[in-house]
């Protein structure tokens with residue numbers, strides 16, 4: 782299996798963490814999704830991550846790839862069907878994943894906007910993206926996380942790792958001490974250390 786990825790991508794990191802945890806061998810192809818038009822032949826959306834299987838077919842996006850890797854590797858990152866409960870089970874895991882993906886969407890879009898040449902930069906967009914990141918962090922602060930990480934915890938870990946990587950001055954820990962404590966431990970998993978953004 783070949784993963785189109787980039788060491789800075791938090792979405793690709795989710796897949797790399799799951800693969801690492803399940804000892805799945807992935808050939809990693811590093812691409813710059815914004816600039817590399819050849820990526821469209823793999824993923825018509827021209828985004829990473831994309832996973833090319835041995836038969837040449839491709840899977841995207843990160844929730845699909847992570848669930849596929851979880852199935853192939855016999856993992857437990859996607860809890861089985863459960864009734865809706867905000868505190869446990871499948872819907873908690875998928876809900877957390879959606880929140881983490883949303884924070885990453887806003888943080889990545891903000892990064893793209895902020896690195897535009899001054900005359901093309903849209904400050905309203907930047908403010909809107911950062912408001913989403915901050916509201917996402919506020920929503921996470923009162924939540925409790927499972928000792929047995931699901932795709933939800935993995936996604937939140939990758940989202941926070943991306944904030945530290947691209948927004949080192951954000952100071953999110955000041956107003957989110959509970960989340961900061963959780964991340965201090967979660968970020969020490971060998972799979973998180975091995976996939977730290979660069």
Ligand SMILES: N[C@@H](CCC(=O)N[C@@H](CS)C(=O)NCC(=O)O)C(=O)O
Pocket residue numbers: 789790791792793814815827828829830842843844882889
């Ligand atoms: N929903 C997608 C988002 C993936 C995504 O936005 N990836 C970024 C890199 S971190 C990308 O490829 N951006 C290229 C672009 O938007 O042109 C997922 O979960 O995989």
